Amino acid sequence: MKTLVWVEHDNSKMMDATLATVTAASQLGEVHLLVAGSGCGGVGEQAAKIAGVGKVHVADHATYEHALAENVAPLIVDLMGHHDAVLFPATTNGKNIAPRVAAQLDVMQISDILSVEGEKSFTRPIYAGNAIATVESSDPKLVITVRGTAFDKAETEGGSATIEDVSGPGDAGVSSFVSEEIAASERPELTSAKVIVSGGRALKDGATFEQIIMPLADKLGAGVGASRAAVDAGYVPNDYQVGQTGKIVAPEVYIAIGISGAIQHLAGMKDSKTIIAINKDEDAPIFQVADVGLVADLFKAVPELTEKL
Numbered sequence: 001m002k003t004l005v006w007v008e009h010d011n012s013k014m015m016d017a018t019l020a021t022v023t024a025a026s027q028l029g030e031v032h033l034l035v036a037g038s039g040c041g042g043v044g045e046q047a048a049k050i051a052g053v054g055k056v057h058v059a060d061h062a063t064y065e066h067a068l069a070e071n072v073a074p075l076i077v078d079l080m081g082h083h084d085a086v087l088f089p090a091t092t093n094g095k096n097i098a099p100r101v102a103a104q105l106d107v108m109q110i111s112d113i114l115s116v117e118g119e120k121s122f123t124r125p126i127y128a129g130n131a132i133a134t135v136e137s138s139d140p141k142l143v144i145t146v147r148g149t150a151f152d153k154a155e156t157e158g159g160s161a162t163i164e165d166v167s168g169p170g171d172a173g174v175s176s177f178v179s180e181e182i183a184a185s186e187r188p189e190l191t192s193a194k195v196i197v198s199g200g201r202a203l204k205d206g207a208t209f210e211q212i213i214m215p216l217a218d219k220l221g222a223g224v225g226a227s228r229a230a231v232d233a234g235y236v237p238n239d240y241q242v243g244q245t246g247k248i249v250a251p252e253v254y255i256a257i258g259i260s261g262a263i264q265h266l267a268g269m270k271d272s273k274t275i276i277a278i279n280k281d282e283d284a285p286i287f288q289v290a291d292v293g294l295v296a297d298l299f300k301a302v303p304e305l306t307e308k309l
């Protein structure tokens, strides 16, 4: 089977989520990559070094600068003439482009796969991760999104893929890029952080969140996450949200502070290697998934912990 992986990047460097997608693709067959962007030749060269990749298609054109799904999807549909499956990381951009490709190919999309069971058979979470479904496709072409935390990352060195320039149908003329606001942060990005300190509604407001959570995160070199309740209350921006409708993370250590452990939150972090919970309610559901639990008032325990570190 010939697979195509859409490479997520910012025109200068590749995003980590791509590497897990490459691993998933390699379990299906031959792996080709698509780097679509503007001035993205360097990303093409990085991609060609990924172990196990046979070919990198580079579509370098202003049309693809911001990965607008309306422009990228027709390019992928063209390439699907000689590929059997296309895989995307299940990131915001991947999840934006994949359904358009599936619709244009008139096939179903297989979302958020956790494992490859056979050529056309996969597992994927349902009911916010409370059950795992095994699904089998009978479509001639596969369109798949891949949960990054479920697959090991492919090695970024050791490959020597050929690079081939491609061009697509160009600007679909139905969308245009206006602007973007990117929160600048020195802290590691949530989906690649090894340690995450996450705060919940109990933090009271943005100022206390900053005062309690950030010093601990800084001591640990950790990424900062939050529950949806904390995000909805405006303590921190949306992109901090961990959970079913936020980011899916699986760091080495996840520290949940003042988070009850609703299933929608657990859906985003329960695969973390070690879960530490601090909550004043000993019956809080978070303790059912925690490896280490501390029943305490966070306003006392967290500054003490930060101090001792």
Ligand code: FAD
Residues within 6 Å of the ligand: 199, 200, 201, 202, 226, 227, 228, 229, 230, 241, 242, 243, 244, 245, 246, 247, 257, 258, 259, 260, 261, 262, 263, 264, 265, 268, 278, 279, 280, 281, 284, 296, 297, 298, 299
């Ligand atoms: P609460 O449930 O209010 O918990 C606060 C916790 O803090 C309590 O356990 C309490 O004991 C503890 N606490 C209070 N004071 C202290 C203190 N001084 N010291 C120590 N502990 C203290 N939620 C997500 O997080 N992510 C999602 O992606 C998400 N998606 C959702 C999607 C849908 C469709 C729906 C319906 C809900 C979703 N939710 C999501 C919301 C989810 O159901 C919960 O409402 C939310 O996770 C609760 O956030 P919380 O744990 O911060 O708040």
